[in-house]
Amino acid sequence: MGKGKLAVQVAHAAISASEEARMRRPEWLQAWLCEGQAKVVVKVTDLGELMKLKSEAARQRLPHSLVTDRGLTQLPPNTTTCLGIGPAPSVDIDELTGALQLL
Amino acid sequence: MGKGKLAVQVAHAAISASEEARMRRPEWLQAWLCEGQAKVVVKVTDLGELMKLKSEAARQRLPHSLVTDRGLTQLPPNTTTCLGIGPAPSVDIDELTGALQLL
Numbered sequence: 640m641g642k643g644k645l646a647v648q649v650a651h652a653a654i655s656a657s658e659e660a661r662m663r664r665p666e667w668l669q670a671w672l673c674e675g676q677a678k679v680v681v682k683v684t685d686l687g688e689l690m691k692l693k694s695e696a697a698r699q700r701l702p703h704s705l706v707t708d709r710g711l712t713q714l715p716p717n718t719t720t721c722l723g724i725g726p727a728p729s730v731d732i733d734e735l736t737g738a739l740q741l742l
Numbered sequence: 743m744g745k746g747k748l749a750v751q752v753a754h755a756a757i758s759a760s761e762e763a764r765m766r767r768p769e770w771l772q773a774w775l776c777e778g779q780a781k782v783v784v785k786v787t788d789l790g791e792l793m794k795l796k797s798e799a800a801r802q803r804l805p806h807s808l809v810t811d812r813g814l815t816q817l818p819p820n821t822t823t824c825l826g827i828g829p830a831p832s833v834d835i836d837e838l839t840g841a842l843q844l845l
Contacts, residue, residue, distance in 0.1 A: 642745045643783035643845030649749035650756035650781055657757060658775065672761070675812075678753055680746035709778075742746030 640720075644713050648706050649680055652723030655704035660726050664702055671726035681739035689722050695735055701727045743823075747816050751809050752783055755826030758807035763829050767805055774829035784842035792825050798838055804830045 640648075660668040671677070683689050689705075696703035704723045710716035725732050743751075763771040774780070786792045792808075799806035807826045813819035828835050 641845070642748055643785075645745055646749040646752035646783050646845070647781045650753040651779060653753035654756055654760060654775075654779055672757075676754060676757055678750045680749050682746075742744070742749070 640713055648708065648720040649678075649723075652704055652706045652721050653678060655706065656702050656723030656725060659704055660702035663700075664727070667702070667726045667728070676726075677729075679736075680742045681736050682742045683739065686719060689719065692724070692735055693722055696722070696724050699731065699735070701725065701731055701735075743816055751811065751823040752781075752826075755807055755809045755824050756781060758809065759805050759826030759828060762807055763805035766803075767830070770805070770829045770831070779829075780832075782839075783845045784839050785845045786842065789822060792822065795827070795838055796825055799825070799827050802834065802838070804828065804834055804838075 657668055657671075660671075683692070693703060693705055701724055703725075705719060706721045706723070708714045708718045708720050710718055714720070724735060760771055760774075763774075786795070796806060796808055804827055806828075808822060809824045809826070811817045811821045811823050813821055817823070827838060
């Protein structure tokens, strides 16, 4: 995946997860926007690890959004590319992703 | 700039420009969200070209947001990294950016 394409996936996750927060935890969204909307991009080793993070985010009721690319350009159709978690208190997000390496 | 850092800049532009649209052109934002929130990342050659695009977006009253990094990690303080334009009708955005190369 080229770096522009990768950036699109991350931006898609950011928008979708923040829309999720708008519905369910608007106070988290507002705090995040006011505090400069910090974002951290980390990597997983495979799809299994990503889906496990998704389950954990759901279990902890954190806003999250899984991104699946339609595959019209660089990827096979319906490739899961990334997962957005938050906005949420950083302590809650760190519990899930704090040990992962920066991309 | 590493690719994770680059993705953060793009995501920041996407969130900020969409917040701008929420205030000023909510109908463009809603249409974009419903249609799958298409995003295209293109490149400019220098800061002058970016600022010219910003002026043109302002002149045409398109939602837009310039991203400046605080420079706490990989970049010098207050480095302008990118510009988000839209959500807006694609014909209006293409007029500004249609000739630029994909990143």
